[in-house]
Amino acid sequence: MKIGKISRVLVPIAFVSALALSGCSASSAGTSSADAATSAGSIVLSNSFIGNAWRQTMVDDVNKSAAAAKAAGQASDLKVVNSNNDVAEQISQIQSLILDKPKVILLLAASPTALNGVIQTACDAGIKVVAFDASVTAPCAYKMAPDWVKFGHETMKVVADKMGGKGNVVLVHGVVGTDVDLGMYQGWNEELKSNYPNIKIVGEVNGNWDDATTQSAISGALSTAGKVDGVMAYVSSYGVTQAFAAANLPIPVVYGSNQGTFLKWWAEQNKANGYSTESAMEGPAISQAAYWIGVNLANGKEFDKNLVYPTFKITDATVAEVSAKTANDAFADQTWDEASVLKQWPAK
Amino acid sequence: MTLSPAPQSPSPLADDRPEPRRGLRSVTQALRARPWTVAVAASILIVLFLLPISERNGLDLLLSNIYLASFVAIAGFGQMLVVSTGRGAIDLSIPFTITLCVYVATIVQDGGDQNIPASIGLTILVGLLVGAVNGFAVVVLRVPAMVATLAVGFIAQSIVQIVSSTGGHAGSSPAVAVAARGDVLGIPIFVIIAVVVGAVIAVLVFRTGFGLRLVGTGQNDSSALLAGLRPGAVRWTAFILSGGLAATAAILLGGYSGGASLGVGESFLISTIAAVVLGGTLMSGGSPSVAGTLAGALLLTLLVTLTNTLQVSTGTRSLIEGLVILTALGIGAQKRR
Numbered sequence: 001m002k003i004g005k006i007s008r009v010l011v012p013i014a015f016v017s018a019l020a021l022s023g024c025s026a027s028s029a030g031t032s033s034a035d036a037a038t039s040a041g042s043i044v045l046s047n048s049f050i051g052n053a054w055r056q057t058m059v060d061d062v063n064k065s066a067a068a069a070k071a072a073g074q075a076s077d078l079k080v081v082n083s084n085n086d087v088a089e090q091i092s093q094i095q096s097l098i099l100d101k102p103k104v105i106l107l108l109a110a111s112p113t114a115l116n117g118v119i120q121t122a123c124d125a126g127i128k129v130v131a132f133d134a135s136v137t138a139p140c141a142y143k144m145a146p147d148w149v150k151f152g153h154e155t156m157k158v159v160a161d162k163m164g165g166k167g168n169v170v171l172v173h174g175v176v177g178t179d180v181d182l183g184m185y186q187g188w189n190e191e192l193k194s195n196y197p198n199i200k201i202v203g204e205v206n207g208n209w210d211d212a213t214t215q216s217a218i219s220g221a222l223s224t225a226g227k228v229d230g231v232m233a234y235v236s237s238y239g240v241t242q243a244f245a246a247a248n249l250p251i252p253v254v255y256g257s258n259q260g261t262f263l264k265w266w267a268e269q270n271k272a273n274g275y276s277t278e279s280a281m282e283g284p285a286i287s288q289a290a291y292w293i294g295v296n297l298a299n300g301k302e303f304d305k306n307l308v309y310p311t312f313k314i315t316d317a318t319v320a321e322v323s324a325k326t327a328n329d330a331f332a333d334q335t336w337d338e339a340s341v342l343k344q345w346p347a348k
Numbered sequence: 349m350t351l352s353p354a355p356q357s358p359s360p361l362a363d364d365r366p367e368p369r370r371g372l373r374s375v376t377q378a379l380r381a382r383p384w385t386v387a388v389a390a391s392i393l394i395v396l397f398l399l400p401i402s403e404r405n406g407l408d409l410l411l412s413n414i415y416l417a418s419f420v421a422i423a424g425f426g427q428m429l430v431v432s433t434g435r436g437a438i439d440l441s442i443p444f445t446i447t448l449c450v451y452v453a454t455i456v457q458d459g460g461d462q463n464i465p466a467s468i469g470l471t472i473l474v475g476l477l478v479g480a481v482n483g484f485a486v487v488v489l490r491v492p493a494m495v496a497t498l499a500v501g502f503i504a505q506s507i508v509q510i511v512s513s514t515g516g517h518a519g520s521s522p523a524v525a526v527a528a529r530g531d532v533l534g535i536p537i538f539v540i541i542a543v544v545v546g547a548v549i550a551v552l553v554f555r556t557g558f559g560l561r562l563v564g565t566g567q568n569d570s571s572a573l574l575a576g577l578r579p580g581a582v583r584w585t586a587f588i589l590s591g592g593l594a595a596t597a598a599i600l601l602g603g604y605s606g607g608a609s610l611g612v613g614e615s616f617l618i619s620t621i622a623a624v625v626l627g628g629t630l631m632s633g634g635s636p637s638v639a640g641t642l643a644g645a646l647l648l649t650l651l652v653t654l655t656n657t658l659q660v661s662t663g664t665r666s667l668i669e670g671l672v673i674l675t676a677l678g679i680g681a682q683k684r685r
Contacts, residue, residue, distance in 0.1 A: 246604065
């Protein structure tokens with residue numbers, strides 16, 4: 001009982017003193033960021049998920065830019081918070097970020113709509129929000145993402161032309177329901193319908209943007225499909241080629257992925273038998289572009305609300321060079337610095 | 349289907365059942381005796397349906413689906429053993445164990461053939477270890493299996509994230525990759541491995557003292573304790589075996605996909621449970637079916653192939669799979685009466 005009583009007194013004391021301590025450190029951080037604000041503001045990143053290679057590289061990339069900006073005296077430390085693909089968790093994280101009064105919140109959102117309320121709160125508090133990769137519908141946010149419908153059109157055209165404008169094609173879905181998958185799928189279908197009447201869709205499988213999942217799905221489709229002349233895939237193209245190889249079938253035109261495994265395979269095939277395709281991806285370095293936009297917003301510059309992001313494209317001509325520099329489980333990607341970002345998206 | 353050596357009496361402790369009667373009663377009696385018949389019949393129906401619309405011959409179609417099913421079947425045997433110990437036992441850590449083990453296997457192989465024995469040994473050891481931790485949490489700490497295995501799976505997943513972010517993995521060994529594509533007399537090597545593993549598990553379940561104790565524990569934990577069958581040890585062993593079987597599936601998966609990826613195990617959560625349920629193993633425990641798990645895994649793969657071939661929209665696909673599993677569960681519940 002006595003111990004219970006003591007702990008009942010001690011725990012609140014410890015709790016209050018911890019609060020006071022964190023308050024102190026927060027206020028000291030506040031003054032330091034106020035100092036930095038004379039040259040540039042504080043920037044934070046709210047990331048919805050860290051559980052795959054793309055996201056891990058994305059955070060590594062943005063930290064590189066932040067280190068460069070800090071060394072040049074353009075910004076203070078970048079604070080990164082990750083939630084576990086949980087909308088509620090991300091909302092409460094952003095709410096507590098708002099209390100720190102950063103100048104810019106970079107946001108990789110877990111939902112296109114559910115974060116709109118908290119984004120509006122941030123905007124009302126005078127904080128600029130840059131949503132990148134995953135789009136949000138809040139009108140006050142800056143949005144940076146590729147135009148996925150256009151991407152679908154362009155990539156389908158490449159594969160369709162390499163197929164000679166006729167034959168059978170299989171479409172590989174990514175994570176179903178995401179705006180990336182919906183947009184790309186719409187682009188593929190529209191392009192086929194309007195320009196390639198002689199190409200027939202003979203299968204649609206779910207690949208989840210994962211090589212192993214895609215491989216097993218394609219293997220299943222191949223167990224009933226006839227001749228396949230082309231496959232539209234995104235990210236998991238290596239899984240597609242492995243499924244054809246496992247079935248001892250010739251490998252059709254597969255739209256590529258910028259992952260090292262696929263690039264290495266493509267470079268070898270290209271050298272050995274002239275295998276020809278193209279590959280493009282929205283690489284994780286989009287976080288760098290978003291970061292430099294954020295730095296410039298913090299410095300009072302203004303940008304268009306819709307920032308269309310260019311994917312990183314690899315062709316037969318460049319694959320040998322690029323694949324040599326890309327590790328198996330890494331993505332070939334571009335890098336962004338302030339100059340290249342301002343060239344791509346000129347400030348108003 | 350020769351893998352169920354004693355189809356007439358799957359549960360050695362229940363030999364005093366009434367003789368089959370006519371009508372519905374005799375159907376349920378037959379189902380109780382041979383729980384795999386539903387999955388086999390449904391699989392045959394799907395194959396017959398697919399034959400005219402498929403552009404490949406029937407043997408090709410069947411073999412490539414059996415091949416895809418072999419991974420699920422091997423991991424499914426582990427789920428079957430765990431589920432059969434009763435009291436709501438289930439192994440939700442399987443998908444994460446598989447992903448972790450694919451990483452372990454391919455990292456040790458490092459793109460070469462010289463480390464194959466070491467990679468197999470170490471991978472299975474990791475799998476057994478994850479299973480042992482599951483068993484410890486369930487048996488000693490008395491955490492409900494659903495919570496314990498999910499927590500252990502979460503730990504395994506976190507280890508995967510640390511391991512995967514180190515980068516520079518060379519991929520699986522060429523020899524394992526060749527085995528993944530190889531066949532003996534037209535039968536894929538991995539299918540043969542799955543059948544051999546199934547045979548070993550069948551002998552273990554139906555012909556050994558451990559099998560008797562497993563079924564006894566699953567049918568009635570308290571009676572098993574009173575009868576000196578040591579249900580805790582049995583349950584713990586089942587979890588360890590499940591980890592080992594997940595590791596075995598992982599080694600094959602690594603060869604099949606030529607390397608590790610973070611999503612490699614994901615689909616095994618629902619598919620191992622579904623294969624076990626569709627195969628007629630009772631979720632309440634005490635009635636495993638090895639042949640059923642094989643047939644259940646095949647039925648699941650054929651279902652995906654069917655919906656792919658018919659180009660059913662992606663949402664509807666999951667709906668169909670869910671309905672089939674629910675139906676199987678319903679039939680399973682009828683059987684218990």
